Amino acid sequence: MTDERDAIRVGVLGARGRMGTEVCRAVDAAEDLELVAMIDQGDWLFNASDAGAEVVVDFTNPDVVMDNLHWCIDQGISVVVGTSGFSEQRLERVRSWLARKPGVGVVIAPNFGIGAVLMMQFAARAARYFESVEIIEQHHPKKLDAPSGTAAHTARVIAEARAAANLGAMPDATKDERPGARGAEVDGVRVHSVRAAGLVAHQEVLFGTTGETLTIRHDSYDRASFMPGVLLAVRAVRHRPGLTVGLDALID
Numbered sequence: 148m149t150d151e152r153d154a155i156r157v158g159v160l161g162a163r164g165r166m167g168t169e170v171c172r173a174v175d176a177a178e179d180l181e182l183v184a185m186i187d188q189g190d191w192l193f194n195a196s197d198a199g200a201e202v203v204v205d206f207t208n209p210d211v212v213m214d215n216l217h218w219c220i221d222q223g224i225s226v227v228v229g230t231s232g233f234s235e236q237r238l239e240r241v242r243s244w245l246a247r248k249p250g251v252g253v254v255i256a257p258n259f260g261i262g263a264v265l266m267m268q269f270a271a272r273a274a275r276y277f278e279s280v281e282i283i284e285q286h287h288p289k290k291l292d293a294p295s296g297t298a299a300h301t302a303r304v305i306a307e308a309r310a311a312a313n314l315g316a317m318p319d320a321t322k323d324e325r326p327g328a329r330g331a332e333v334d335g336v337r338v339h340s341v342r343a344a345g346l347v348a349h350q351e352v353l354f355g356t357t358g359e360t361l362t363i364r365h366d367s368y369d370r371a372s373f374m375p376g377v378l379l380a381v382r383a384v385r386h387r388p389g390l391t392v393g394l395d396a397l398i399d
C-alpha cells in the first residue's frame with residue numbers, strides 16, 4: 148500500500164466537466180494518487196497551490212487553457228493537459244515559459260486513448276505509401292472545437308511523413324465546391340468533422356492509391372478509455388522536465 152505521504156497530490160481543472168468528472172473519479176480510486184483540488188469555472192486557481200498540488204490535470208477549453216498552464220508553470224506545478232487547441236505557436240509559448248522553470252514538466256496529449264495513440268502512429272507509418280489521405284473525425288455535438296485536436300495532430304504527423312517521402316500534392320480535380328464540402332485543410336490534409344448525438348470520439352484515416360484503400364479507425368465509446376493514459380501521464384510528468392507532446396514517449 149502507498150503511504151498517504153508518498154501519494155502524488157493532484158488537482159483537476161475543469162473538474163465538473165465530462166472529462167474532469169471522470170478524471171477526479173480515476174484519481175480518487177488510484178492508491179498512489181491523492182485528489183487535493185477540484186476546480187471549475189469561477190473557482191480560484193490558488194485552491195490548487197494552497198492544497199499543495201504537485202500535478203494539475205487540465206480538461207477545460209481552448210480559450211482558457213493557456214492562462215491555466217502559464218499560472219501552473221509559474222507556481223512550479225507540473226501539468227497534464229488534455230484540452231484541445233494546441234497549434235505549433237502555442238506549444239512554442241509553453242516551451243518558452245518552461246525554459247524559465249527548468250524543474251517543471253508538462254505533458255500535452257491530443258488524445259489519451261491508447262488505441263488513438265496507436266492509430267496516429269499507424270497513420271504516420273502508412274502515409275508515405277499512399278497518394279491520397281483524408282481524415283474523418285466524429286464527435287458528440289457538445290464539442291466546442293472543429294476539427295478535433297486528435298485530427299489536427301494526425302494531419303500534422305501525416306504531413307511530416309509525406310514531406311519526408313517527397314510526396315507532392317494529392318490528386319483532386321474539384322473545381323466547383325460549396326464551402327466546406329471538401330472539409331478543412333490542415334497541413335495540406337483534408338479533415339471532415341461530423342457532430343452527432345450518440346457519438347463520443349471516433350476517427351477514420353482513409354488512405355488511397357492505385358486500386359486500393361486502407362482505413363485506420365479508432366473509436367472511444369466511453370470516456371473511461373482515456374483514463375489509463377491520463378493516469379500514466381500524471382505518474383510520469385514530474386520526472387519529465389520540459390514539454391512532452393503526445394503519449395508516445397510514455398507508452399514505450
Ligand SMILES: NC(=O)C1=CN([C@@H]2O[C@H](COP(=O)(O)OP(=O)(O)OC[C@H]3O[C@@H](n4cnc5c(N)ncnc54)[C@H](OP(=O)(O)O)[C@@H]3O)[C@@H](O)[C@H]2O)C=CC1
Nearest residue numbers: 161163164165166187188206207211229230231257258259
Ligand atoms: N486529450 C484527450 O484525450 C481528450 C481531450 N478532450 C478535450 O478536453 C476538453 C474538455 O472536454 P470536456 O470535458 O468534454 O468539456 P466540458 O465542457 O464537459 O468540460 C470543461 C469544464 O471546464 C470548465 N471550465 C471552463 N473554464 C474554466 C476555467 N477557467 N477554469 C476551470 N474550469 C473551467 C467548464 O465549465 P463551463 O461549462 O461552465 O464552461 C466545464 O465544466 C476539450 O478541449 C476536449 O476536446 C476531451 C476528451 C479526451
Ligand SMILES: O=C(O)C1=N[C@H](C(=O)O)C[C@H](O)C1
Nearest residue numbers: 231257258290295296297348
Ligand atoms: O472533445 C472531445 O470529446 C475530445 N477531444 C479531443 C480532441 O479534440 O481530439 C480528444 C478526443 O477526440 C475527445
